[in-house]
Amino acid sequence: MIKQNIPTHIAIIMDGNGRWAKEQGLKRTAGHEKGASVVRDITTHCGNIGVKYLTLYAFSTENWNRPKLEVEFLMRLLEKYLKSELDVYLKNDVRFETIGDISKFSKSLQKTIANVKEKTAHCKSLTQVLALNYGSRDEIIRAINKGIKDGITNFTEDSLNSYLDTSSIPDVDMLIRTSGEIRLSNYLLWQCAYSEMFFTQTYWPEFTPNELDDLISDFQKRERRFGGI
Numbered sequence: 379m380i381k382q383n384i385p386t387h388i389a390i391i392m393d394g395n396g397r398w399a400k401e402q403g404l405k406r407t408a409g410h411e412k413g414a415s416v417v418r419d420i421t422t423h424c425g426n427i428g429v430k431y432l433t434l435y436a437f438s439t440e441n442w443n444r445p446k447l448e449v450e451f452l453m454r455l456l457e458k459y460l461k462s463e464l465d466v467y468l469k470n471d472v473r474f475e476t477i478g479d480i481s482k483f484s485k486s487l488q489k490t491i492a493n494v495k496e497k498t499a500h501c502k503s504l505t506q507v508l509a510l511n512y513g514s515r516d517e518i519i520r521a522i523n524k525g526i527k528d529g530i531t532n533f534t535e536d537s538l539n540s541y542l543d544t545s546s547i548p549d550v551d552m553l554i555r556t557s558g559e560i561r562l563s564n565y566l567l568w569q570c571a572y573s574e575m576f577f578t579q580t581y582w583p584e585f586t587p588n589e590l591d592d593l594i595s596d597f598q599k600r601e602r603r604f605g606g607i
């Protein structure tokens with residue numbers, strides 16, 4: 379990996395927690411717990427190498443369909459993670475943001491999210507964006523409805539963009555999905571229009587900063603033409 383041409387925005391679909399746990403003879407929830415520690419390592423690493431935005435798919439609009447106990451576990455894990463992470467964000471100058479409709483979360487979790495956003499608002503090295511109750515189609519529909527409420531009848535790419543949850547975040551340069559699945563699963567469909575895509579067999583709990591560096595090296599070798607020649 380070279381220090382020039384580091385992607386500005388990396389988005390990751392963190393997949394394979396459950397399969398990793400099963401292969402270790404553990405409960406699925408142990409996979410999510412290990413996954414949370416990988417979130418910390420990868421975030422710190424991205425800050426160190428000069429990535430400016432890291433967007434992580436932590437809970438999709440479809441994840442509510444999982445067994446109730448697993449959903450509850452993920453909610454508790456998220457709250458625990460955010461509370462313990464505040465000091466780490468501040469120490470590493472990481473700003474915390476979210477995309478997705480968090481109004482469906484408990485009041486307590488919403489409060490924790492708001493608090494971490496507020497306390498890290500001044501941080502400048504890296505913005506870590508968690509996609510929470512996020513689905514791309516849901517985001518686009520919410521954006522259109524907000525625009526209509528404001529009296530917009532004829533959207534342009536720029537005006538629609540300004541109503542998306544990602545309005546202040548640049549398009550995705552590099553999209554990574556772990557665990558061998560090759561699909562986008564309703565993630566950042568608009569924002570990935572020209573992103574370079576990377577699919578690795580590694581389960582998320584085993585994903586490392588070294589592997590990320592290798593993928594960034596591949597990214598740096600690709601020629602991006604954005605529809606030109």
Ligand code: FPP
Nearest residue numbers: 392393394395396397410413414436456459
């Ligand atoms: C996919 O694995 C992962 C998720 C649905 C949630 C992602 C959550 C984490 C990485 C941990 C918590 C995150 C934070 C920020 C604290 P899967 O369960 O779909 O795995 P499988 O496909 O092998 O079953």
